[in-house]
Amino acid sequence: MKYVVLIYGNPESRKAWEGMSDEQRAAGLAYYQQLNDDLDASGERIVSERLAFPELTKRVGSSATDGPFAEAKEFLAGFYLLDCESEDRALEIAAKFPEASFGKVEVRPVMGLHGPEL
Amino acid sequence: MSDVERLLRELAPQVLAALVRRYGGFDTCEDAVQEALLAAARQWPVEGVPDHPKGWLITTASRRRIEQWRSDTARQRREEAVVLAEPPGQEPVSGVDDTLTLLLLCCRPSLTRPSQVALTLRAVGGLTTAEIARAFLVPEATIGQRISRAKQKLKGEQLTGDDRPERLAAVLQVLYLIFTEGHTASSGDALSRVDLTTEAIRLTRQLRAELPADGEVTGLLALMLLTDARRPARADASGALVPLAAQDRSRWNRAFIDEGVELITHALATAPVGPYQLQAAIAAVHDEAADAEATDWAEILTLYDLLRVVAPGPMVTLNRVVAFAQVHGPRAGLVELAEAAEDPALAGHHRVDAIRAHLLELSGDAAGARAAYLAAARRTLSLPEQAYLQSRAAKLET
Numbered sequence: 316m317k318y319v320v321l322i323y324g325n326p327e328s329r330k331a332w333e334g335m336s337d338e339q340r341a342a343g344l345a346y347y348q349q350l351n352d353d354l355d356a357s358g359e360r361i362v363s364e365r366l367a368f369p370e371l372t373k374r375v376g377s378s379a380t381d382g383p384f385a386e387a388k389e390f391l392a393g394f395y396l397l398d399c400e401s402e403d404r405a406l407e408i409a410a411k412f413p414e415a416s417f418g419k420v421e422v423r424p425v426m427g428l429h430g431p432e433l
Numbered sequence: 434m435s436d437v438e439r440l441l442r443e444l445a446p447q448v449l450a451a452l453v454r455r456y457g458g459f460d461t462c463e464d465a466v467q468e469a470l471l472a473a474a475r476q477w478p479v480e481g482v483p484d485h486p487k488g489w490l491i492t493t494a495s496r497r498r499i500e501q502w503r504s505d506t507a508r509q510r511r512e513e514a515v516v517l518a519e520p521p522g523q524e525p526v527s528g529v530d531d532t533l534t535l536l537l538l539c540c541r542p543s544l545t546r547p548s549q550v551a552l553t554l555r556a557v558g559g560l561t562t563a564e565i566a567r568a569f570l571v572p573e574a575t576i577g578q579r580i581s582r583a584k585q586k587l588k589g590e591q592l593t594g595d596d597r598p599e600r601l602a603a604v605l606q607v608l609y610l611i612f613t614e615g616h617t618a619s620s621g622d623a624l625s626r627v628d629l630t631t632e633a634i635r636l637t638r639q640l641r642a643e644l645p646a647d648g649e650v651t652g653l654l655a656l657m658l659l660t661d662a663r664r665p666a667r668a669d670a671s672g673a674l675v676p677l678a679a680q681d682r683s684r685w686n687r688a689f690i691d692e693g694v695e696l697i698t699h700a701l702a703t704a705p706v707g708p709y710q711l712q713a714a715i716a717a718v719h720d721e722a723a724d725a726e727a728t729d730w731a732e733i734l735t736l737y738d739l740l741r742v743v744a745p746g747p748m749v750t751l752n753r754v755v756a757f758a759q760v761h762g763p764r765a766g767l768v769e770l771a772e773a774a775e776d777p778a779l780a781g782h783h784r785v786d787a788i789r790a791h792l793l794e795l796s797g798d799a800a801g802a803r804a805a806y807l808a809a810a811r812r813t814l815s816l817p818e819q820a821y822l823q824s825r826a827a828k829l830e831t
């Protein structure tokens with residue numbers, strides 16, 4: 316089963332990150348590196364990316380306006396595409412992201428092409 | 434696939450099983466077998482297939498295995514002396530339970546289910562990592578990682594026969610999972626994908642050849658054949674799902690139905706009943722009906738009542754409700770469904786809404802049916818099923 320984990324930041328989490336010492340930031344990154352290594356070892360991480368801060372967001376389409384969108388209360392900070400055994404397992408992984416405690420983390424199943432017997 | 438390739442694919446798991454039995458160490462044995470297969474793929478088409486191809490492969494792989502040892506540490510060098518005392522290739526080759534041996538190893542409880550599936554397809558099915566990755570629509574690196582990790586875990590595990598019954602159950606689950614993955618895949622990208630359905634049937638046939646008296650092994654093979662028989666009619670030309678009742682039965686695979694019916698009839702008469710046999714029996718009742726109206730729903734309901742005792746589960750409960758409604762009418766079915774939906778495992782499950790929608794439609798409540806179809810469409814994770822449910826809802830618009 317494939318799941319996307321969406322990791323959101325907010326002004327508070329951003330302030331917390333910016334107020335960290337170099338050591339704290341390095342420890343934070345090392346924590347993520349370890350998570351990624353573990354998920355690679357179990358073959359559950361398909362892809363993950365950390366996104367640039369909302370300052371670099373560009374919108375397209377009829378409602379297009381120029382940024383910056385830094386005022387956004389909540390912004391997508393990164394995502395994981397996982398392939399794991401069950402939704403429970405996806406939730407267990409998602410709970411390990413630090414943002415689960417001070418930002419917001421969502422788990423959403425991916426639609427598939429499999430059709431059941433009708 | 435050439436004759437040599439076909440032969441190598443058939444022999445690969447047998448050779449691997451022979452090596453693992455003799456030397457232990459799944460990963461090093463697999464490397465050695467791969468090298469022997471490569472050598473055979475180069476030499477046989479030029480020099481001809483040897484008289485005893487399996488013995489040739491075992492001898493060659495054993496030599497490779499020993500060469501690996503030779504390049505290893507001093508401790509392992511001492512072990513080598515022991516192995517060299519027994520020249521490879523001299524031991525009588527046992528072909529009796531090779532598939533079973535490997536399947537039991539690949540489905541060890543210490544491995545996660547996805548790892549068991551990947552390793553089974555790799556070691557027993559002889560598929561490449563790239564083929565498995567394409568079949569499951571994940572990157573090759575992901576499957577490669579699962580397989581190498583599984584092999585690491587199996588390092589040093591010994592093959593024993595003590596807990597076979599439970600482990601055989603795990604093997605059957607893995608084979609059925611591979612089948613289901615293939616069977617429910619939409620036909621859209623089928624060309625680039627290995628046919629997991631055919632692969633699962635092939636492996637289950639091999640297993641049955643080694644355990645012909647096991648009713649559940651036979652039941653599983655029958656279930657696969659009786660289900661796969663309907664595949665040509667499961668989707669229309671545009672790829673949209675066609676429900677069982679509307680399928681063109683002339684397109685069903687007659688040979689598979691005949692074989693499946695014969696297998697399940699034999700199993701039910703000779704072995705203790707089990708869940709795969711009951712599911713196969715249900716599939717057989719569907720397959721033997723000349724048209725949807727001729728389906729013996731009373732028989733199917735009886736089989737579901739049995740299945741609910743032997744192997745209870747939320748999906749069995751729901752499928753039984755469908756049969757119950759066919760026998761006792763949609764209104765009685767809705768009452769039964771409401772009761773079944775109280776199971777927390779079914780809370781918010783789209784299948785509950787889909788069945789409710791169908792029963793409401795049959796009982797004449799178009800508005801209620803439409804709302805329930807749309808609710809189900811919003812909750813399914815299957816794009817083809819979502820399209821089907823949305824079209825059912827659209828037909829009820831007034």
